[in-house]
Amino acid sequence: MIKLALPTTEDEIRKLKVGDEVLLSGVIVTARDTAHKYMVEKRPDDIRDMLNGTVIYHCGPVMKQDDDGSWEVVAAGPTTSIREEIYQADVMEEYKVRGVIGKGGMGPKTLAGLKKTGAVYFHAIGGASQVLAQAVVRVPGVLKLEEFGVPEAFWSFEVKDFPVVVTMDSHGESLHDVIGAASEEKMKEILGSM
């Protein structure tokens, strides 16, 4: 198990390889569909510091506001990443993001982007909203809450030992491509024998 502190550097990220199990600590930022569209179309500046050197989490959490105004994470697993395929590489380059956490993997445009920018794709366990919520120790802030709603807002999560697996690295390797191709071969074999 590799421990990685955020924000991080290109050098650290380039050391990671497909299959590595990693525990992330530091501040990560949630962004999903509306946020990605917004980042690419509007190129807002107020999120630059927040994103520089850190990791975007594809997640629409369930949140609870306590009486003192602070936020508590009720549930926070990853959402399907492929919907951000058209935006992801551009977002990473523009905002100097060193990785994304999500589920299901992403496509060739993002894979090329990871290689170019020096970033990785971390896969979290889909549906494991409680295990992952437990890794969030604090919620330092939120942006665009009113406009985008709870699931789509930019939430800052301070995490400790947030468990992920590298399934796409900065050297052009993708576990999803490997498993996708092998399973397709296996299916052809089964169908061919029918």
Added chain:
Amino acid sequence: MENLIGLDEEKLKSSFIELVRRTSSVLPDDVVAKIKEYQAKEKVGTRAASALDTIMENIKLAEDGSRPICQDTGTVIFDIYHPLGLRQSALETIIRSAVADATANHYLRPNVVDPLTGMSKFDNNGVGHPAIYLKQWDEDYLKVALVLKGGGCENVGTQYSLPNTGLKAGRDLDGIKKVCLDAVVKAQGRGCAPGVLGIGIGGDRAQGYTLSKKQLHRKLDDKNENPDLAELEEWLVEKANTLGIGPMGFGGGTTLLAVKAALMDRIPASYYVSVTYMCWAYRRRFMTVKNGNVEFD
């Protein structure tokens, strides 16, 4: 309503809230047993085993804390069977109000969005949401099935029209097997594998999907009474688990937990095979109300 099923509206509403809480936070026993069965088969130290361990840990945490198993509390789907004389519009009002309260209690995420404006409906009461299907039956009690269907798995659901040239799938049992296996390969880990397939054979497009979704009401260890469909179910589970997709698509031998299939008649020109994919976070619960007694399953 009180005379018919023995509960006043306030009590019935709180029963619906409790049904939502249980569905969102406590995975059914048959699903947990099935995940455990496969967990025991994956080799220790693999990514697949580690993923299933995390899944089991998550199931326990959610149950202990009455918190959502998955943050995507999904489309909230009620299938309701009610005795004659119970006013459907009143039932619908109670359910919508219960769903709003369950959302305020954080059993559900505010999950309903206008497709054009993108505006969120914060109480999960939107156009067509929650999805409520009402059917009057001849029993003297109320039966409710609730499924919370997450979007990741809903997005990998699909529908085939047979014959399918690319897969060499004809209009027969072999053809059905081929397209269903193709659906599993196309889904990879994206539906939050290991999953369960609901398959609807026949009908028109809408009927086929509805039938495939209704299969999610079946217990995972039941056996199909139709021997052809029983064979289809067993064959698909066995073959899918040789594809090497595994939990989350990380690789491994646990890709599908179960398959449940049903058929309805078709018209000569159409032959649809509709596939619903349900993630491992298989949130499905039942509630019956009879003579004022509420039972959950």
